[in-house]
Amino acid sequence: MSESAYKEMWENLNLDIAAHDGLLEVLGKFYGDIYMTQEGRLKGMEYLDFVLSEVHGLRIKELMDAKAEGKKIIGTFCVFVPEELSLAVDAVQVGLCAGADAGTEAAETIVPRNTCALIKSFIGFKMAKICPYTESCDLIIGETTCDGKKKAYEAFGEMAPMHIMEVPQRKEASDRILWKSEVLRLKDKLEEVTGKAVTAESLKKGIKIVNDKRRALQRLNKLRAAKPTPISGRDVLLINQVSFYDDPIRFTQSINTLCDQIEERIAKNEGIVPENTPRLMLSGCPMAVPNWKLPYIIEGSGAVVVAEESCIGTRNSRDLVDESGETVEEMIDALCDRYMKIDCACFTPNNERMDNIKALAKETGVDGVIHYSLMFCQPYTHEAFKVEKTLAENDVPMLAIETDYSMEDVEQLKTRIEAFVEMIS
Amino acid sequence: MSESAYKEMWENLNLDIAAHDGLLEVLGKFYGDIYMTQEGRLKGMEYLDFVLSEVHGLRIKELMDAKAEGKKIIGTFCVFVPEELSLAVDAVQVGLCAGADAGTEAAETIVPRNTCALIKSFIGFKMAKICPYTESCDLIIGETTCDGKKKAYEAFGEMAPMHIMEVPQRKEASDRILWKSEVLRLKDKLEEVTGKAVTAESLKKGIKIVNDKRRALQRLNKLRAAKPTPISGRDVLLINQVSFYDDPIRFTQSINTLCDQIEERIAKNEGIVPENTPRLMLSGCPMAVPNWKLPYIIEGSGAVVVAEESCIGTRNSRDLVDESGETVEEMIDALCDRYMKIDCACFTPNNERMDNIKALAKETGVDGVIHYSLMFCQPYTHEAFKVEKTLAENDVPMLAIETDYSMEDVEQLKTRIEAFVEMIS
Numbered sequence: 045m046s047e048s049a050y051k052e053m054w055e056n057l058n059l060d061i062a063a064h065d066g067l068l069e070v071l072g073k074f075y076g077d078i079y080m081t082q083e084g085r086l087k088g089m090e091y092l093d094f095v096l097s098e099v100h101g102l103r104i105k106e107l108m109d110a111k112a113e114g115k116k117i118i119g120t121f122c123v124f125v126p127e128e129l130s131l132a133v134d135a136v137q138v139g140l141c142a143g144a145d146a147g148t149e150a151a152e153t154i155v156p157r158n159t160c161a162l163i164k165s166f167i168g169f170k171m172a173k174i175c176p177y178t179e180s181c182d183l184i185i186g187e188t189t190c191d192g193k194k195k196a197y198e199a200f201g202e203m204a205p206m207h208i209m210e211v212p213q214r215k216e217a218s219d220r221i222l223w224k225s226e227v228l229r230l231k232d233k234l235e236e237v238t239g240k241a242v243t244a245e246s247l248k249k250g251i252k253i254v255n256d257k258r259r260a261l262q263r264l265n266k267l268r269a270a271k272p273t274p275i276s277g278r279d280v281l282l283i284n285q286v287s288f289y290d291d292p293i294r295f296t297q298s299i300n301t302l303c304d305q306i307e308e309r310i311a312k313n314e315g316i317v318p319e320n321t322p323r324l325m326l327s328g329c330p331m332a333v334p335n336w337k338l339p340y341i342i343e344g345s346g347a348v349v350v351a352e353e354s355c356i357g358t359r360n361s362r363d364l365v366d367e368s369g370e371t372v373e374e375m376i377d378a379l380c381d382r383y384m385k386i387d388c389a390c391f392t393p394n395n396e397r398m399d400n401i402k403a404l405a406k407e408t409g410v411d412g413v414i415h416y417s418l419m420f421c422q423p424y425t426h427e428a429f430k431v432e433k434t435l436a437e438n439d440v441p442m443l444a445i446e447t448d449y450s451m452e453d454v455e456q457l458k459t460r461i462e463a464f465v466e467m468i469s
Numbered sequence: 470m471s472e473s474a475y476k477e478m479w480e481n482l483n484l485d486i487a488a489h490d491g492l493l494e495v496l497g498k499f500y501g502d503i504y505m506t507q508e509g510r511l512k513g514m515e516y517l518d519f520v521l522s523e524v525h526g527l528r529i530k531e532l533m534d535a536k537a538e539g540k541k542i543i544g545t546f547c548v549f550v551p552e553e554l555s556l557a558v559d560a561v562q563v564g565l566c567a568g569a570d571a572g573t574e575a576a577e578t579i580v581p582r583n584t585c586a587l588i589k590s591f592i593g594f595k596m597a598k599i600c601p602y603t604e605s606c607d608l609i610i611g612e613t614t615c616d617g618k619k620k621a622y623e624a625f626g627e628m629a630p631m632h633i634m635e636v637p638q639r640k641e642a643s644d645r646i647l648w649k650s651e652v653l654r655l656k657d658k659l660e661e662v663t664g665k666a667v668t669a670e671s672l673k674k675g676i677k678i679v680n681d682k683r684r685a686l687q688r689l690n691k692l693r694a695a696k697p698t699p700i701s702g703r704d705v706l707l708i709n710q711v712s713f714y715d716d717p718i719r720f721t722q723s724i725n726t727l728c729d730q731i732e733e734r735i736a737k738n739e740g741i742v743p744e745n746t747p748r749l750m751l752s753g754c755p756m757a758v759p760n761w762k763l764p765y766i767i768e769g770s771g772a773v774v775v776a777e778e779s780c781i782g783t784r785n786s787r788d789l790v791d792e793s794g795e796t797v798e799e800m801i802d803a804l805c806d807r808y809m810k811i812d813c814a815c816f817t818p819n820n821e822r823m824d825n826i827k828a829l830a831k832e833t834g835v836d837g838v839i840h841y842s843l844m845f846c847q848p849y850t851h852e853a854f855k856v857e858k859t860l861a862e863n864d865v866p867m868l869a870i871e872t873d874y875s876m877e878d879v880e881q882l883k884t885r886i887e888a889f890v891e892m893i894s
Contacts, residue, residue: 154854155851156850156851156853156854156871158844158845158847158850159851188638188817190616191615191617191847191848191851192847194817194848195847195852197817198817198851198855199851199854199855208817210638210641213619214633214635216635218650219647222643222646225641392619392620392622392633393623419583420583420845422616422845422847423620426581426621426623426624429579430623
């Protein structure tokens with residue numbers, strides 16, 4: 045499709061074309077610097093490069109085509125929103141722009157300055173009219189995973205069609221009941237918005253598609269941890285990011301193809317970096333596109349990231365939905381069980397996360413962990429203390445980083461990360 | 470009781486005596502400056518002065534005596550914990566120290582620096598061993614009202630016996646069910662800790678005692694708003710603060726006596742300040758003892774506070790528990806209904822708060838509102854935007870303040886508040 049046809053599409057979405065052009069230019073440059081400079085990349089990454097180059101183009105065109113066919117677009121900001129249900133009503137679910145400083149000044153007129161960068165970003169993208177995903181949505185699903193999002197959605201909801209899911213804060217029987225009622229309320233809402241019913245057949249298909257995506261990511265997460273490391277941490281982060289945007293079936297196929305190539309590389313004992321390169325886990329807050337700052341600094345400091353313990357990482361793919369259900373009721377229960385396994389810092393206690401981090405550190409044989417919190421993210425900054433303690437008990441060193449989307453602290457972060465890498469080398 | 474007997478009591482509570490002496494000295498000086506310098510105070514305030522002067526002395530002695538009689542002490546940090554249930558198992562419920570910078574450096578080793586002052590305070594008081602209330606407790610009840618507290622309680626719980634109540638985040642039918650299960654779980658816990666059962670008789674009595682306390686505070690809140698203002702805002706804040714510490718029956722009697730005196734004053738058309746003094750509402754986060762910074766600045770800037778829209782204010786006394794229940798089940802339901810009316814910023818949406826603020830502004834005839842948020846308190850800093858908008862629609866000007874417990878910003882706050890008072894005069 046030509047650039048002018050895209051422009052027309054963006055205009056129809058009521059984007060601020062000049063501001064959006066500026067964003068794409070920065071994004072392209074940033075991607076080039078961080079991704080295209082890498083050596084020895086797998087052929088399968090060309091697919092990801094293409095997806096990223098068309099992230100506001102071809103993929104949006106697909107969404108528009110889907111809308112023309114009567115499908116609805118459902119936007120989300122969180123792994124608690126079951127894509128299975130959106131697929132079961134023949135809708136397309138996409139993650140929304142939240143990974144770059146955009147419209148921050150405008151955002152700060154409706155949410156406090158001491159709000160995390162991710163929240164200010166999605167508010168800013170909306171106010172600046174530069175996220176074609178947000179503007180394509182027929183419905184945006186928020187959730188109560190943190191105070192910042194919970195309250196920001198009230199302001200966001202005045203600008204966009206929203207539905208809020210309440211995520212419980214503990215994992216007792218009564219929380220499971222609340223969560224099930226919220227999953228059912230979402231089902232009703234999706235049926236209302238799409239005019240289509242969730243059936244046993246459509247839900248079974250939705251569950252299979254999303255599980256297959258998770259299986260591909262699980263396969264990737266296992267393979268990436270080989271020694272020597274066959275793929276850069278940046279590339280795997282990108283794949284996890286794209287898993288929220290791309291068509292799930294096409295994505296799964298592409299990642300499985302990539303995994304075949306990784307297996308070939310492993311068989312030849314080839315790595316993207318020397319075998320003795322310090323291996324790190326990134327743990328903590330999600331990194332939405334194009335938030336590649338920290339992995340770029342880490343992998344420029346002589347280390348390699350071999351595990352992502354985050355929502356845009358293992359937290360989103362670790363658990364499958366049980367596929368044995370036959371009725372809608374049974375499958376809804378299976379969905380509820382699976383989503384209540386998420387070890388988000390919104391829960392208290394959240395000991396599962398400590399267990400999962402310990403296990404992941406062991407499985408992937410990391411030399412250290414970098415815990416990443418968005419500044420002002422209370423759930424993850426609090427849990428960083430617990431993670432550090434847990435890892436220390438297992439003789440895994442940890443560095444706690446708090447940052448945002450600005451580039452002001454890059455030099456300072458480099459210094460700290462280089463010192464950490466040196467320490468664990 | 471002599472000073473040395475107190476010292477022995479504090480030593481038995483394992484307080485850090487030197488640090489605690491330092492705290493009492495600062496507190497005494499602060500109280501003298503802020504409270505004892507006021508002119509034309511009501512005679513009934515002598516009771517409050519006495520309570521404050523004995524806040525770590527006689528009142529703690531009473532708690533120790535209660536413990537000696539086999540009663541249990543239950544500590545809280547939030548208006549969501551039903552005192553009715555504690556009274557129904559013959560326990561004493563007290564609010565814990567959270568209103569002063571204490572042990573902040575220690576606190577920041579286990580919770581993030583970007584945590585609100587109230588949370589760092591209760592952690593710091595515990596780590597510095599200077600809150601005799603915290604040290605007296607047989608059980609401390611936390612709640613999930615905000616991310617900061619929810620996660621900080623995990624760290625706090627490693628130092629003190631805790632029970633966490635989950636407060637839901639919306640007010641749908643499923644939330645009422647969750648809340649009821651949490652109230653019942655608390656009842657079970659209190660029965661277990663005290664070895665006493667909640668009976669229809671004991672719960673009815675508990676409800677009556679707490680409702681009577683609320684009725685006295687409602688009476689006070691109505692009377693304080695007379696023109697000219699019969700009592701300073703500082704004094705009413707103090708009364709609200711003491712309502713969390715003192716014996717509820719004695720407190721209610723004392724406040725009703727004070728209200729009789731206020732009525733006499735009103736009948737004589739006497740005020741604590743000239744009739745044309747600008748009248749302000751304070752709205753937002755709770756101010757725990759001895760957090761008197763903002764009211765002191767406001768009332769030193771030529772204005773008077775005539776309403777407190779906060780948990781240590783109208784939010785805690787506005788709604789009564791229905792007293793018609795006869796069975797434990799009926800009374801538990803009445804409790805649930807009453808507590809779910811709390812218009813805390815933890816709920817989404819929380820439109821009741823906007824309605825209540827509008828109504829309170831109208832009833833008390835304020836010239837303006839000062840919205841007070843603790844720095845890093847996400848629920849209230851977010852809602853400040855909505856409150857400002859709501860008030861603007863009703864032609865009530867608002868000033869939004871974010872601060873903490875330090876004295877560093879006092880001059881800056883003075884300048885801003887004086888300018889605001891001048892604007893509305």
